[in-house]
Amino acid sequence: MSPDAMVTHFVGASALILVAAHAGGYVARRLKQPYIVGQLTAGIALGPSLLGSLAPGVHKALFPREIGPALTGFAQFSLVVFLLAVGYELDLKVLGDRARSAVGVALAAFVVPMAAGSGCALLFGDQLHDLGMPRHLSVGMVVFAGVALSITAVPVLTAIVRENELSRTVPGVVAVSAAGLLDAIGWTVLAGTxxxxxxxxxxxxxxxxxxxxxxxxxxxxxxxxxxxxLLWSTRMEPTLRLALLIGFALGSAWVTQALGLHVIFGALLAGVVLPREERGTLDPDLVRPLHDVSSLLLPFFFVVSGQSVAVAGLDATSWLTLLVVTVLAVTTKIGSSTAAARLGGLDRNDARTVGVLMSTRGLTELIALNAGFQAGLLSKPLYTVLVFMALATTLLTQPLLILVRRLAEKDRGAPSDEPTDDAGTPAAPVDVG
Structure with a gap:
C-alpha cells in the first residue's frame, strides 16, 4: 500500500471509530449505563467479532493491516493521557474519618478475588489449556488470573457514584476511597507480574x-x-504547560515500557508525582483538557482492543468459562466488600451498596487485560472471555444498585419521608476529609 493510500485509509477509519464509539457511548448513557460501556461495545462491534464476521470484505477494506501500527499508536497515546489524569486525581487523603472502613474494604476486595482467581488457574489447568493456555502455567500467568478478578475501575465507579447521587453519602465515599487504594495495590502487583x-x-x-x-x-x-x-512557581501559560506535561508522561511511559512493564505504569507514575496546587487542589486548567483529549481519543484503544476479541472462536468450553468467571468475579467482589464494610461499621444497606460498587471493572480492567495479552500472559480465547467478563460486571452494576435500593425499602417496611440516595440509604452528607 502506498503512503497516500495508507493515509486515506487511516483518516477514513478514524472518522468511523470516533463517530461509532461516541454514538455507542450516547446510547449507553440513554440506557442508564456508563458511557464507557457503549464505547467498548462499539469497539468490539468494529472488530472481527461482528463486522469481520458479517462483512469480512468491508472490515478488511476499513481496517487494512497496514494502518494497524498507526491505530495502535493513537491508542497508546490516549492511554497515556487518560492515565496521567487518573494518577493526578488519585488522592488517598479523601479517606478521612472513614479510613478504617475503606482500607478494610480495599484489602478484602483485593485479597479474596485474587485468591479465587489464582486458585482457579491452578485447579482448572486442563480447561485453561483448552482455551489456548500452556499446559503448565507460569507464576506470572497464575498471579495475573487473580489480578484480573481483583480490579475495580475507579473512573467508571466514580461516574456511577456521581450519576446515582452517592458522592456525599457514606457508601459512596467509602467505595471511591477503597477503589483508589485498591488501584494502588492492584497496579503494584500487576507491575511485578x-x-x-x-x-x-x-x-x-x-x-x-x-x-x-x-x-x-x-x-x-x-x-x-x-x-x-518549573511548572507551578513560574505560572507557565496553560497550553504550554499541558504540552510539556503530556510529553513528560510519554517519556515516563517510554521508560517503563523499556523496563518491561508497560506504558500504563509510566503514565500513572507521571500523574502521581505531578504536584497539585498549594492547597492540595486539582488545577482545573489541567484536568479539563486532559479529560477532553483522552475521552476524544480513547475509542482508538477500544477498537484496537476489540481487534483481538474473537467471539467466533469461542466454543462451549469458552462460554462456560465466561459464565463461571463472571459469577466468580461478581460474588467474590461483592461478598468480600460487603462483609468488610459491615465489619467496618456500615449498616447492612450501606455495606451492600459498597459491595455492588466495588464490582465495577470497566476501562481499568480492559487496560490490564490488554497489557497482559501483549505480555503473553493470556491466550486470545481467554482474553476474549475476560473482556466480556469486564463488560458484564460493569453492565450489572446499575441493575444491582436498583436491587439494593429495593431491598432497603423492603427492610424499612414502608417508604420513608426521609430523603434517601439511589441506594435507598439516608442521604446525609459526610465529611470526606
Whole structure:
C-alpha cells in the first residue's frame, strides 16, 4: 500500500471509530449505563467479532493491516493521557474519618478475588489449556488470573457514584476511597507480574525490578520538586504547560515500557508525582483538557482492543468459562466488600451498596487485560472471555444498585419521608476529609 493510500485509509477509519464509539457511548448513557460501556461495545462491534464476521470484505477494506501500527499508536497515546489524569486525581487523603472502613474494604476486595482467581488457574489447568493456555502455567500467568478478578475501575465507579447521587453519602465515599487504594495495590502487583512475565527477557527480572524501583524513587524524590518549581512557581501559560506535561508522561511511559512493564505504569507514575496546587487542589486548567483529549481519543484503544476479541472462536468450553468467571468475579467482589464494610461499621444497606460498587471493572480492567495479552500472559480465547467478563460486571452494576435500593425499602417496611440516595440509604452528607 502506498503512503497516500495508507493515509486515506487511516483518516477514513478514524472518522468511523470516533463517530461509532461516541454514538455507542450516547446510547449507553440513554440506557442508564456508563458511557464507557457503549464505547467498548462499539469497539468490539468494529472488530472481527461482528463486522469481520458479517462483512469480512468491508472490515478488511476499513481496517487494512497496514494502518494497524498507526491505530495502535493513537491508542497508546490516549492511554497515556487518560492515565496521567487518573494518577493526578488519585488522592488517598479523601479517606478521612472513614479510613478504617475503606482500607478494610480495599484489602478484602483485593485479597479474596485474587485468591479465587489464582486458585482457579491452578485447579482448572486442563480447561485453561483448552482455551489456548500452556499446559503448565507460569507464576506470572497464575498471579495475573487473580489480578484480573481483583480490579475495580475507579473512573467508571466514580461516574456511577456521581450519576446515582452517592458522592456525599457514606457508601459512596467509602467505595471511591477503597477503589483508589485498591488501584494502588492492584497496579503494584500487576507491575511485578509483568516484570516476571513480559518485556525484554534477555534482562533478568530482578535487575529490571531494581531499575524500576530506582526509577520510581527518582520520580518521587527528584522529579516532583523539579516539576513544582518549573511548572507551578513560574505560572507557565496553560497550553504550554499541558504540552510539556503530556510529553513528560510519554517519556515516563517510554521508560517503563523499556523496563518491561508497560506504558500504563509510566503514565500513572507521571500523574502521581505531578504536584497539585498549594492547597492540595486539582488545577482545573489541567484536568479539563486532559479529560477532553483522552475521552476524544480513547475509542482508538477500544477498537484496537476489540481487534483481538474473537467471539467466533469461542466454543462451549469458552462460554462456560465466561459464565463461571463472571459469577466468580461478581460474588467474590461483592461478598468480600460487603462483609468488610459491615465489619467496618456500615449498616447492612450501606455495606451492600459498597459491595455492588466495588464490582465495577470497566476501562481499568480492559487496560490490564490488554497489557497482559501483549505480555503473553493470556491466550486470545481467554482474553476474549475476560473482556466480556469486564463488560458484564460493569453492565450489572446499575441493575444491582436498583436491587439494593429495593431491598432497603423492603427492610424499612414502608417508604420513608426521609430523603434517601439511589441506594435507598439516608442521604446525609459526610465529611470526606
Amino acid at each position: 509483568l516484570l516476571d512475565g513480559g518485556g525484554d527477557q534477555s534482562v533478568a527480572w530482578p535487575l529490571r525490578a531494581m531499575l524500576a524501583l530506582g526509577f520510581v524513587a527518582l520520580m518521587l524524590v527528584a522529579v516532583r520538586p523539579l516539576l513544582r518549581r
